[in-house]
Amino acid sequence: MTDTYHIPAQLLANANRVVVFTGAGVSAESGIPTFRGRLSGLWERFEPSQLATPDAFMADPELVWGWYEWRRTLVCNAKPNAAHIAIAELAARVPRLTVVTQNVDDLHERAGSAGVLHLHGSLNAPRCFDCGASFPDAAMKPQEPDAGRRLAPPRCQHCSGMIRPGVVWFGESLPEQVFARAFEEASQCDLLLSIGTSGLVQPAAQIPALALAAGASVVHINPENVDSRMQNAYNLTGAAGEVMPELLRRAFSGSP
Numbered sequence: 001m002t003d004t005y006h007i008p009a010q011l012l013a014n015a016n017r018v019v020v021f022t023g024a025g026v027s028a029e030s031g032i033p034t035f036r037g038r039l040s041g042l043w044e045r046f047e048p049s050q051l052a053t054p055d056a057f058m059a060d061p062e063l064v065w066g067w068y069e070w071r072r073t074l075v076c077n078a079k080p081n082a083a084h085i086a087i088a089e090l091a092a093r094v095p096r097l098t099v100v101t102q103n104v105d106d107l108h109e110r111a112g113s114a115g116v117l118h119l120h121g122s123l124n125a126p127r128c129f130d131c132g133a134s135f136p137d138a139a140m141k142p143q144e145p146d147a148g149r150r151l152a153p154p155r156c157q158h159c160s161g162m163i164r165p166g167v168v169w170f171g172e173s174l175p176e177q178v179f180a181r182a183f184e185e186a187s188q189c190d191l192l193l194s195i196g197t198s199g200l201v202q203p204a205a206q207i208p209a210l211a212l213a214a215g216a217s218v219v220h221i222n223p224e225n226v227d228s229r230m231q232n233a234y235n236l237t238g239a240a241g242e243v244m245p246e247l248l249r250r251a252f253s254g255s256p
């Protein structure tokens with residue numbers, strides 16, 4: 001049996017610049033739904049894409065704010081898993097580590113990762129819909145765990161506009177500076193670990209390809225192999241919460 005960890009562990013042990021690129025699969029292992037299919041409860045008539053737009057928020061702010069508050073509650077009640085923790089520990093093992101995530105939760109931060117680049121915004125960065133002023137997260141009290149209900153958004157203290165979730169909605173432009181930094185890190189790294197991401201959501205999915213094109217190695221960590229015949233691309237198949245601690249152990253413990 002070939003040891004699939006051998007090359008990835010060697011690459012990790014020798015890397016100077018590492019990018020960890022995470023997607024919904026990593027959050028899913030903490031019990032956070034991926035919201036790819038139909039919703040349930042109050043929102044069962046809707047596709048996620050129908051609620052995650054500026055138009056939906058303007059048409060029915062209480063419905064949309066209620067949905068995001070419910071999602072924020074799920075995150076508040078979830079815990080970082082072994083993958084989040086291994087990623088945070090990795091920062092002390094390599095000279096430079098950048099965490100880039102497509103996830104809108106704060107599980108990387110709660111595991112101890114710093115400077116996380118959130119490509120699609122964050123549930124914890126609400127801001128005014130009208131003037132853009134940020135709304136202190138401290139002002140937001142988590143709702144009840146099963147608070148599947150409509151909820152009026154708070155009002156901006158500067159212009160009395162509605163406070164909206166700090167996530168990137170369909171039809172909105174992506175945070176340019178965050179993407180620019182992620183692309184730069186990907187193009188300058190030695191190794192990119194792509195974890196729990198289908199690689200289908202553009203333009204985020206360009207990030208592993210960019211690293212490969214710039215000469216880095218890429219390790220895909222997923223329950224299913226990513227179809228990649230690219231040179232310097234490797235697969236470690238399994239749950240991120242199992243693969244990541246094992247990969248660190250192999251790379252840094254000195255044991256074969």
Ligand SMILES: [Zn+2]
Pocket residue numbers: 128129130131132133156157158159160161
């Ligand atoms: Zn405002």
